[in-house]
Amino acid sequence: MILRFLRCRYESGAIRMLVGRILSPVHSLGPGNRVCLWTQGCNKKCYGCISPELQSFEGNNVDEQILADMLVRLAKIHQCKGLTVSGGDPFEQSDSLFQLLKIVRKSFDDILVYTGYELDDILNCCSGESGISCLKYIDVLIDGPYIRDHNVPECVLRGSDNQIIHYLNEKMRADYENYLQKGRVLESFCHDKEVIITGMINEVKQYE
Numbered sequence: 001m002i003l004r005f006l007r008c009r010y011e012s013g014a015i016r017m018l019v020g021r022i023l024s025p026v027h028s029l030g031p032g033n034r035v036c037l038w039t040q041g042c043n044k045k046c047y048g049c050i051s052p053e054l055q056s057f058e059g060n061n062v063d064e065q066i067l068a069d070m071l072v073r074l075a076k077i078h079q080c081k082g083l084t085v086s087g088g089d090p091f092e093q094s095d096s097l098f099q100l101l102k103i104v105r106k107s108f109d110d111i112l113v114y115t116g117y118e119l120d121d122i123l124n125c126c127s128g129e130s131g132i133s134c135l136k137y138i139d140v141l142i143d144g145p146y147i148r149d150h151n152v153p154e155c156v157l158r159g160s161d162n163q164i165i166h167y168l169n170e171k172m173r174a175d176y177e178n179y180l181q182k183g184r185v186l187e188s189f190c191h192d193k194e195v196i197i198t199g200m201i202n203e204v205k206q207y208e
């Protein structure tokens, strides 16, 4: 199921989040059946970014509670125990990320979040005060910008090998290490005459 171009009719003062897309069930971005949320907006401008369409900060501005309800509903429909949040960079909206994770935490056994910030940047409040607060709701954090020259096929779950898998909840380590043994996984989803590929794509080398 793909939920893209969400429209929200509510204009309350509630916290909102810029959302790029939601897919479910996804198996290429972490162990088991997962709901995956891509936030909209990122300032890192990594060369070769796999999701340039998610860099702009213009998009679907969704009420947090509605977004949370949607993620939980999808998890029930597709029996997903895992949630992956990618982007864009979810930590560019750390206030909203914090509120969202707080609401959905109890509905998922495993929450994986990607960010272009490094963990130390988050700890130093580079992504705002809420960045640190987000960490207590995250089981696994994959950090760092995408560096095209460091995109190697052995680098599972990560776009490039400078990115680090941080097990903020050590209980998740075994599941993830098992999953990493499979190598990179790609999936494709069709929606509205569009194909969306999820997972980490190998860099195609250009030879002269």
Ligand code: SF4
Residues within 6 Å of the ligand: 042, 043, 044, 045, 046, 049, 050, 051, 052, 054, 055, 087, 088, 089, 115, 116, 117, 144, 145, 146
């Ligand atoms: S951090 Fe991620 S979304 Fe942002 S520019 Fe880099 S690769 Fe793209």
